[in-house]
Amino acid sequence: MSIQQSEVLYTAVATAENGRDGRVATNDGQLDVVVNPPKEMGGSGAGTNPEQLFAAGYSACFQGALGVVARNENADISGSTVTAEVGIGKNDDGFGLIVKISASIPNVDVATAKDLIEKAHQVCPYSKATRGNITVELAV
Known part of the structure; x- marks a missing residue:
């Protein structure tokens, strides 16, 4: 059962740059992290994923x-x-x-x-x- 737009209490907003090998941040600045593929998937593993x-x-x-x-x-x-x-x-x-x-x-x-x-x-x-x-x- 889905909710209606009028029933939404909160909406999180995050924007990614460069997909799995870049950065993702929320519009309120509470989360701003580097994202990288894990080593197991051929990435550097330097950031989160x-x-x-x-x-x-x-x-x-x-x-x-x-x-x-x-x-x-x-x-x-x-x-x-x-x-x-x-x-x-x-x-x-x-x-x-x-x-x-x-x-x-x-x-x-x-x-x-x-x-x-x-x-x-x-x-x-x-x-x-x-x-x-x-x-x-x-x-x-």
Whole structure:
């Protein structure tokens, strides 16, 4: 289900120069980074890359969704962390992504942690945006 333009609460704006081998910056100046392909893809690896930026955004968003779910479930997720691993590789269309989301939730048992991350995966905007498009593995 998509949102209508009138329902948008915030819009992030970023501009890239020279694609994967250049610079990307937000219009508010909060993010301004050099981007370079990783050494594994023939680049210098001197800067960050789009997959790292996507992993950072996805992990933060997923942690936020986990917090929403935990509040609804009265679960203690204090001290929890969420790690996103974003892989890029060749596929039939050129290149594609694969993601692994790992959550460490020390104050709940494994079954509860699995339930919480499954529910977070249903409400996380990044998960919704990627659903059906890329493989996303969940792990605790």
